[in-house]
Amino acid sequence: MYKVAIIGASGYTGGELLRMLLNHPEVEITDITSRKYDGTPAHKIHPHIRDSELEFKNKSPSELDADVVFTATPHGASMKIVPELLDAGMKVVDLSGDYRYRDTEVYEKWYGMEHTDKDNKGAFGLPELYRDEIKKAKLVANPGCFPTGAILSSYPLVKNNLVDRIVIDSKTGVSGAGINPSSTTHYPNIADNVNPYKISSHRHMSEIQQELHGFDDVKVSFTPHLVPVNRGLQTTSHSFLIDDITVEELREFYEKEYGDEYFIKLMDEGEIPHLSSVRGSNFVHIGGFEIDETGRIVMLSVIDNLVKGASGQAIQNMNILLGLDESTGLTHFGLHP
């Protein structure tokens, strides 16, 4: 059994890591840390995790005994912790934004703070694109939820130079806002409502742009919306063709790219991806495959923002780091309905 630890385990991504790792056949959890909840049993914060004998501890990174550590810490906090973990010989999957950028200046611009650990470089933890880099890495920067849904739904379009502009219109469940209550997540403000936010300036746009217009000069825009959904992230990608292609050709580009991917399922013709199909699971459903008379491609994707958009993908990365089968402990289908 490999040993794993979770730093900052009291949030939703921490809870999800616990839920999935406790059913993972090849790992045991040695520590879960929290400054605030030192000494508190796990189920007091995560009411579904019963009788686990796990308790939050206020431990420093160097006190941990683990093969892989998940840092489920806020951006800014991770870069203070990760160097110490790496120095101690532990591998790290970081769930914050701190190590996602090839160019730390882009990070500094969008996150509004100085990057204090420019030396350690993370592999971008989207295994479907960067599997080989991840295998060799000591540090994996787990992508954001919006970027995961957006990049996977549009990557074949830019890789094959099909479009010159992409508009990502995303709708996310409220768990993406985290475990702490605020006016934004107050039930009467969310229920029966649709709330766009940071409509031209969400920081995940920079992460999406990094991945989608590396190939060519594609204009990438992004607008997120909060919808009355617990979990789940639906992405509608509107892209504009440079040259005409057929719907059949469009589908082939996706099949070629994703046909062998365990976690990506391409929908049949006429099938709409449903959030419920991936709820609680690490799968990605991609559909759409339509082109309208103005030359617009419409692609759709769904993920669970806390699983493939966070903790599930982190475990997928851990499996790769440990040399395990990538799907170990992640084989459950979604919770539909």
Place this chain on the structure above:
Amino acid sequence: MYKVAIIGASGYTGGELLRMLLNHPEVEITDITSRKYDGTPAHKIHPHIRDSELEFKNKSPSELDADVVFTATPHGASMKIVPELLDAGMKVVDLSGDYRYRDTEVYEKWYGMEHTDKDNKGAFGLPELYRDEIKKAKLVANPGCFPTGAILSSYPLVKNNLVDRIVIDSKTGVSGAGINPSSTTHYPNIADNVNPYKISSHRHMSEIQQELHGFDDVKVSFTPHLVPVNRGLQTTSHSFLIDDITVEELREFYEKEYGDEYFIKLMDEGEIPHLSSVRGSNFVHIGGFEIDETGRIVMLSVIDNLVKGASGQAIQNMNILLGLDESTGLTHFGLHP
């Protein structure tokens, strides 16, 4: 008191007409018709409409006694009924798609049926754009819900020749699908879900295109999504600038166009339009007013799909037809929260 009647009063738009007309100070309802529910009291179908003494009757158009008749009938049915009403000297507000198109060929293409009443032309019942035509009309074609939200949010952009492409990404409440249950509206398929549908081919696209690229050669695309909301229609409009403008200039175009409109409220800077602010009301909230670094304008609007998107706008049109103040009976603010 003016007399009004409702043909096809057993659906949601019929229920909304009843709710609002029963509190309208200048009209009385003489008849509500339904073939299926002949003899049934109104509250058996619309459980909120109590003690109204109204009963559905299976009456033919010529049996009605009304100054204005609302035809809350499906497309295809309206064009069979409207000519008889007009011949009998009654004015008509039609809530179907039958009379919305200047070019009946467009109608025939998108609705897949022959138009059998090409002689009667309806004024397009969006008072904020066509108030003068409506005043003179005998027949008003009440717009669809998606077009109302989309056109109002983007009209100043095309009128002032600012953009060459518009992508309308709309999120609608489920009441828009009507009172009859189906797999699409089955609670477990909607709750905690986001369902895009007819992603490149919804027939409301043709109505939006008619209104938005009359001015110039603008490419207009449209994708609707069903979200877990009862009432309400949120529209995010992504448009691409021909020439650079500032955010201040952008706002001015909207203020100039809508500054005097009773039912349109422009949001302050930083204010996001909320569905709850217009729930149950005839108001439209328009916000956004942002431009990103790729030259994309983001505009947002919200309406209640059953009110400004259907029955409220129909009453607004009736008020104009009867020479009443346009806001009579429609002055309530939305039901927030």
Place this chain on the structure above:
Amino acid sequence: MYKVAIIGASGYTGGELLRMLLNHPEVEITDITSRKYDGTPAHKIHPHIRDSELEFKNKSPSELDADVVFTATPHGASMKIVPELLDAGMKVVDLSGDYRYRDTEVYEKWYGMEHTDKDNKGAFGLPELYRDEIKKAKLVANPGCFPTGAILSSYPLVKNNLVDRIVIDSKTGVSGAGINPSSTTHYPNIADNVNPYKISSHRHMSEIQQELHGFDDVKVSFTPHLVPVNRGLQTTSHSFLIDDITVEELREFYEKEYGDEYFIKLMDEGEIPHLSSVRGSNFVHIGGFEIDETGRIVMLSVIDNLVKGASGQAIQNMNILLGLDESTGLTHFGLHP
């Protein structure tokens, strides 16, 4: 036009008072007060209230100029303010719990604080039971939301000595918890969930008991549940018959009690009261009228917790205080669906 003012207008009940009073034909709002939001326009807090020219002011009670003042203040705060208002000759409708108890010792036990204004006695503001007292009052204690739903659904049972035990099992919308976010109202904790709370010790139990076992020695219990609903309060009342009666006799007791009440609608046989039928309205729908083989009566009621359960009933009380028709400004039916 009568003048009215609202003290503590920045919460949900304040917003509802504004929404309804702005459409009330016989009153004008002279002041809305808030210590926290002094100088802020109303729509910044209540986004649906547009262009009202109302602004929160930090005014003291004696500075107000009003025929009736609504104190939408927390318990404990009202009893500090009300004496000054009454001394200044203004009539008061208090929405807190401070004046609801005939016996202030009961108040002090359940609210855990000393009552500092034992001299002023409020009429219990449930017009269907206490209309004559309210007419003569200067101070009306507007009932709680749970008590309104519970008392109205069960009052005929105790008045006619039919039962010896009543269990009130209530399900409330989240707006009842107020405008301030907390872990309790965090969307992911409410959505797709049912949360019982204070299952044997909610303070509204004492208010229900005061009204329901004044007539005789009836044991009254109460358990509230938070359900994923914005507005609305559904009450299921389980009562146990002392002597057998028929369902027809049961219904007659209710018809005799409520047959002439404008705001109470008794459901037909087989009709279930729906929250949507009263959403946003001041109506109460009462149904059930069943007796099972164990001698249990099941009665059901629905109200909008913010309207008949708070601000609408407050306006109903204001109408009585001002000698207006009790339904003035409150005639709209609910927002179904």
Place this chain on the structure above:
Amino acid sequence: MYKVAIIGASGYTGGELLRMLLNHPEVEITDITSRKYDGTPAHKIHPHIRDSELEFKNKSPSELDADVVFTATPHGASMKIVPELLDAGMKVVDLSGDYRYRDTEVYEKWYGMEHTDKDNKGAFGLPELYRDEIKKAKLVANPGCFPTGAILSSYPLVKNNLVDRIVIDSKTGVSGAGINPSSTTHYPNIADNVNPYKISSHRHMSEIQQELHGFDDVKVSFTPHLVPVNRGLQTTSHSFLIDDITVEELREFYEKEYGDEYFIKLMDEGEIPHLSSVRGSNFVHIGGFEIDETGRIVMLSVIDNLVKGASGQAIQNMNILLGLDESTGLTHFGLHP
């Protein structure tokens, strides 16, 4: 690997059996049957079950090759199928009501049809009460969802002769109504609503009564409510003490009864059971443990209606029938949030 088959696999309970059995380490699914969907791949009906190579077949019972067969068929249909399966030597877990009654006259009264297979007797498939009978059985009658939640929350009260009356007030998610749309499950009728139904005459009452007043003369009543929840069944049990006991004694009765049960978790003091804690899982959370001044005990329980209330419990029963560890394939915690 043991072989299992599912008859009537196209509903929600069929989908849940597939989801869980496909991750069960000791069984393989040999057949899924459906008359209506003969030849259709599983994912066309259950969109989350991808690449399973399973296809619905219109097979007769005798064509199946299985150690255990799940009959996920409607009541009335099961009793036509089960005898043939038993005769062919297969063990059966029946998810309908057909074999749940010790006295088939009770069945005939509540289900309104003749019982045509009175000879085969099922063990009542609530392992926490009937583990030994199930071990020896060839046919297990899987309990209803409401009875599972109700019986488990109140059983220690009747077993220990503490109460003389129990009122079960249950709130269920909409998936309990099945996969077929109806007016009852139409999104606008459920969302933002609470719908009591069959308030004194739901047939599950008879099943609850069978189990809860076998011990003594206890009056058992039951009222179900549909709430805007996808999955989950929350039960509030109001019971009336014969003699006074303390809260500590009350808790001890539950700890004695359930302390060693893998799937039952007793909440700490002050902890409220949450539907999300058991969502998608086979666990039961039981809390409450309060007694009010009128001698009423309040107990609370939550289950996932499709898992512990149906398919999960069926697999638990299958594990017992096959001599496997009872929790095999059912160890996942709930999907919170």
